[in-house]
Amino acid sequence: MFGKKNQHIVVAGMGQGGMVAAIYLGKAGFDVDIYEKAKEGEVSHPWTDDTMTAVFKRCGIPMPPKEAYSQKNNWLWVSPGVDRRLMFPGTAPGVEISVDRHMLSDHFAKLATEAGCKVHYETPVKGLLTDGDKIIGIELQNGKKVKADLVIDALGIDSVLRPQAPKKWEIQAHEADDDLMLGYRQFYKRNPGYVPPEYPDYRACMYLKHLGGAGLSWCNLSPDNNMDMLIGRLYGMTKDEMEVMQKDLFKRHADQLTDEVVIPGRFVKIGTRYSLSKIVADGYALVGDSAFMSIPLTGCGIESSMDAGVYLSETIIANKGKEMTAKNLWPYQVKYFKKKAGLFAAIDVLKRWVLNLDGDLVDWVFYKVATPKIVESISGMMFRGMNPIVGVLNILSSLPFSLARLFSKPSILKEIGVTLKAAVHALLVAMKIPKKYDEDKIHQWVMDYETSFPHKK
Ligand SMILES: Cc1cc2nc3c(=O)[nH]c(=O)nc-3n(C[C@H](O)[C@H](O)[C@H](O)COP(=O)(O)OP(=O)(O)OC[C@H]3O[C@@H](n4cnc5c(N)ncnc54)[C@H](O)[C@@H]3O)c2cc1C
Numbered sequence: 001m002f003g004k005k006n007q008h009i010v011v012a013g014m015g016q017g018g019m020v021a022a023i024y025l026g027k028a029g030f031d032v033d034i035y036e037k038a039k040e041g042e043v044s045h046p047w048t049d050d051t052m053t054a055v056f057k058r059c060g061i062p063m064p065p066k067e068a069y070s071q072k073n074n075w076l077w078v079s080p081g082v083d084r085r086l087m088f089p090g091t092a093p094g095v096e097i098s099v100d101r102h103m104l105s106d107h108f109a110k111l112a113t114e115a116g117c118k119v120h121y122e123t124p125v126k127g128l129l130t131d132g133d134k135i136i137g138i139e140l141q142n143g144k145k146v147k148a149d150l151v152i153d154a155l156g157i158d159s160v161l162r163p164q165a166p167k168k169w170e171i172q173a174h175e176a177d178d179d180l181m182l183g184y185r186q187f188y189k190r191n192p193g194y195v196p197p198e199y200p201d202y203r204a205c206m207y208l209k210h211l212g213g214a215g216l217s218w219c220n221l222s223p224d225n226n227m228d229m230l231i232g233r234l235y236g237m238t239k240d241e242m243e244v245m246q247k248d249l250f251k252r253h254a255d256q257l258t259d260e261v262v263i264p265g266r267f268v269k270i271g272t273r274y275s276l277s278k279i280v281a282d283g284y285a286l287v288g289d290s291a292f293m294s295i296p297l298t299g300c301g302i303e304s305s306m307d308a309g310v311y312l313s314e315t316i317i318a319n320k321g322k323e324m325t326a327k328n329l330w331p332y333q334v335k336y337f338k339k340k341a342g343l344f345a346a347i348d349v350l351k352r353w354v355l356n357l358d359g360d361l362v363d364w365v366f367y368k369v370a371t372p373k374i375v376e377s378i379s380g381m382m383f384r385g386m387n388p389i390v391g392v393l394n395i396l397s398s399l400p401f402s403l404a405r406l407f408s409k410p411s412i413l414k415e416i417g418v419t420l421k422a423a424v425h426a427l428l429v430a431m432k433i434p435k436k437y438d439e440d441k442i443h444q445w446v447m448d449y450e451t452s453f454p455h456k457k
Contacts, residue, residue, distance in 0.1 A: 005031070006029055006030055006031040007030050007031065007149040007150070007320070007321070007324075008030070008031045008032075008033070008147065008148045008149050008150075009022070009025050009030050009031065009032045009033075009148060009149065009150050009151075009152060009316070010032075010033050010034075010035065010137065010138055010146055010148040010150070010151045010152065011032060011033070011034040011035070011117075011152045011154055012035055012125045012138060012151060012152065012153050012154060012155050012159075012161060013035070013036060013037075013125070013153070013154040013155035013156060013159070013290075014034060014036040014038075014043050014044070014105055014108065014109065014119075014154065015154030015155065015156050015287065015288035015289060015290070015305060016104075016108065016154075016288060016302055016305045016306050016309065017154055017287030017288035017293070017305035017306060017308045017309035017312070018034070018152050018153075018154020018287055018288065018309065019034070019105075019108035019109070019111075019112055019154070019309065020059055020061060020108070020305075020306045020309030020310055020313070021152055021154075021287060021309040021310075021312045021313040021316070022034055022112045022115070022117045022152075023061065023108070023111050023112050023115045023117070023313075024115075024309075024310065024313035024314075024317065025115075025117075025313050025316060025317070026112060026115030026116040026117040027115045027116070028313070028317045028320065029320075030316070030320075032112070032115075032116070032117040032118070033117070033118050033120065033146065033148075034109075034112060034117055034118065034119045034120065035120050035123045035124075035125050035138070035140065035146075036119065036120065036121050036122075036123065037122065037123065037124035037125070038121065038122070039121055039122055040106075040109075040119075040121045041102060041106060042102060043101075043102060043105035043106070043109070043121075044101035044102060044104065044105045045101045045102075045268075046101070046102065046263055047100075047101060047185070047187065047222065047228065047263060048069070048070075048098040048099055048100050048101065048222060048223055049098065049099065049101060049300075049302065050072045050096055050097065050098050050099075050300070051096065051097060051099060051300070051302040051303050052091075052095065052096050052303055053094060053095060053096065053097055054095070055302070055303040055306050055307065056306075058307065058310075059306050059307065059309070059310050060310075061108075061111065061306070062107075062111070064099060064103060064104050064107040065103070065107065067103070068099055068100045068103035068104060068107065069097040069098060069099040069100065070097065070098055070223040071093055071094070071096075071097065071098070072091065072096040072097055072098050073098070073203045073204040073220055073221065074087070074203065074204065075087075075204045075205070075206050075218075075220075076204065076205050076206070077206050077208060077366075078205055078206065078207045078208065079208055079209075079359075079362050079363045079365075079366035079367070080207075080208060080209040080210070080211075080212055080359035080360075080362050080363055081359065081360070081363040085366075086366055086370060086375055087375070087376075098222075098223050099302075104302075123140055123141075123142070124140065124141040125138050125139075125140055125141070125155065125160065125161065126138075126139045126140060126141045126160065127139045127160065127161070127164055128151065128161050128164045128165065128284070129145055129146075129147070130166055132166075133166040133168045133169070133281075133282060134282040134283050135151055135165070135166075135281060135282060135283035135284040136148070136283055137151065138151055138161070148283070149283065149323075149324050150283055150284070150285065150316065150324035150329075151283060151284050151285075152285050152286075152287060152312065153284065153285065153286045153287070153290045153291075154287050154288050154290065154305075155290050156288065156289040156290055157180070157269045157270075157271050157289040157290065157292075158269065159286070159290035161284075161290075162286065162290055165281055165284060166281070168281075169278055169280075169281035169282075169284075169326065170277070170278045170443070170446055171276065171278045171279075171281065171286070172276055172277065172278070175273065175292070176273075176455050177234075177235045177236060178234050178235055178273075178352070178455055179271070179272070179273035179292070180234070180236075180269050180270065180271060180272060180273070181215055181232045181233060181234050181269075181270040181272045181299060182232065182233055182236045182237055182267060182268075182269060182270075183230055183231065183232040183233075183267070183268045183269070183270050184230065184231045184232075184237075184242045184246075184265055184266070184267050184268075185228070185229065185230045185231075185265065185266060185268060186229050186246075186261060186263065186264065186265030186266075187222060187226045187227065187228050187229070187261070187262040187263035188226060188227045188229065188257050188258060188259065188260060188261060188262060189226060189227070189258045189260040189261075189262050190221065190225050190226055190227050190256060190257070190258070191255060191256055191257060191258050193255075194255055194256045196221050196225075196256075203220055203221040204218060204219075204220030204221065205218060205219050205220065205252075205253075206218045207219075207249075208362060209355070209357075209359050209362055210231070210245055210248070210249075211244070211245055211248060212359045213233055213237075213241075213245075214233065214234040214235065214355045214356055215231075215232045215233035215234050215237075215355065216232050217229075217230060217231045217232060217245055217249060218230050219249045219252070219253045219256070219257075221256070226262045226263075227253070227256055227257050229246065229249055229257075231245045231246060231249070232270060232299075234272065234355055270294070270299035271289050271292045271293075271294045271299060271301065272294070272296050272297065272298075272299050272351065273292050273296055273348055273453075274292065274296060274341070274344055274345045274348040274426070274430075274449075274452075274453055275291060275292050275293055275336070275337070275340070275341040275344055275345075276291040276292050277446045277449050277450055278333075278442075278446060279291045279332070279333050279336065280326045280329035280330060280332060280333050281326050282323075282324070282325045282326050283324055283325075285312055285324075285329050285332060287305060287308050287309055287312055288301060288305035288308065288309075289301055289305065291308075293305050293308055293336075293340065293341075293344075295344060295347060296344055296347045296348040296351045297347055297350070297351040297354075304340050304344075307339065307340065308332075308336050308340065311332050311335040311336050311339070312329075312332045314332075314335075315328075315329055315331045315332035315335070316329075316332075318331070326437065327437040330437040333433070334433055334434075334435055337430055337431065337433045338431060338433070341430050342427045342428075342430040342431040343427065344430075345423075345426035345427050345429070345430040345449070345452060345453075346423040346424065346426055346427040347423075348426065348453055349419065349422045349423040349426045349452070349453065349454070350419060350420075350423050352453070352454055353415075353419040361412065364409075368402070368405040369402045369405055369406055370402070371398045371401070371402060373394055373395075373397070373398045374394075374395055374398050374399070374402065376394070377390075377391040377392075377394040377395045378391070378395070422452075422454070425452060426449075426452035426453065429445075429448050429449050429452050430449060430452070432445065432448075433445055433449075
């Protein structure tokens, strides 16, 4: 009766990584409180996003209920010159789904509650409570102070807590302009006269460097048969710029769209950069978008956030009963960097190069180098169980033509070489994260890691 109290964990925000960690920690006997600003049933975005189903199995989390998801669309990639289109065949049925974000959040909340966690909806978090350099809890917007052995920051990209972490921990407070894509997403009623093609034909168009800008836009048929339009730009965009691109998509998809708005537009930030270099401190750990864990090019972060939630909970459970210091939490960061952040670092370097390429060049690569056979074979082997021997033979049969075309532009070959070298360098630096917690070595590694990325001046 008078035994030691369970360690108290606060999960700030219902981001997926925080929820996965909460579920495991609740089951392991920790006292877990989750604070979320949104209302029950309205957590996350009012639309569907895509994710691989394998992540649920890998994380030991049951799939959301069937009504929460549907088969992901196939995408047609459109190069900046627009007349050049490349079909990227999607995954086999069941491999990748479009999942309703509200329902996914409800699913996590149910599992967390069953694991003994307490979910506090409509309870915005305001700040960190600190004692010197140590984080000892949070302050809620209602003024209440909540003490905790560990605060898990799952507040997403605009985390109010991250900028408040004591300086000692070198947790980057604010991102650069080119770390984010600013998106504007709006849903329209589909033209009732438009008959959508059946799977496996494409139902979605992805415009790379739409109208020449650094970014991408899409217009696709959403699972509820509405038209989903997104305009995304690195370095941000004004409302006027967004409207020009919106008009252009309306013109191109005139047969599919009506101007009746089903889900009003909203500007959203999408993380498109390398993972944060420091994700732990004494009493504090970041997971998901608050630590920039999404894939740099696509901004997809559901999967990596869930995986990271598992790594975090494993580390916490291994330290059960001990103080949640940066040193004890360090294995979480090491595992995340070895499994995820290394690859993301390389993708980040490639992404910065691709999105800043001249539009004509991207057109040329689409048309002359990335033949449908190559694209189909790569995606077939990755996602649709294509026999690797068949896939490789397919690629080899097309490769000489693609390579010959590349060799006709030596300046590009040189650029590709330099960029690949920089990408491999970023990967190797990320993977060289010190295994043991040594503040001097970590500081040096953070400096090396941060300088691996060519930010736009
Ligand atoms: C337009 C768009 C499209 C995307 N498409 C995909 C996709 O197809 N596939 C994919 O994998 N990813 C996609 N992503 C990215 C994906 O949403 C995130 O990477 C993923 O959800 C991980 O984020 P998170 O869980 O850390 O944070 P979030 O999902 O942002 O969750 C943070 C939570 O914290 C809550 N919160 C925020 N501030 C406070 C506060 N002060 N107090 C209390 N609660 C607070 C929020 O309400 C929210 O519930 C997309 C993102 C956008 C914006």
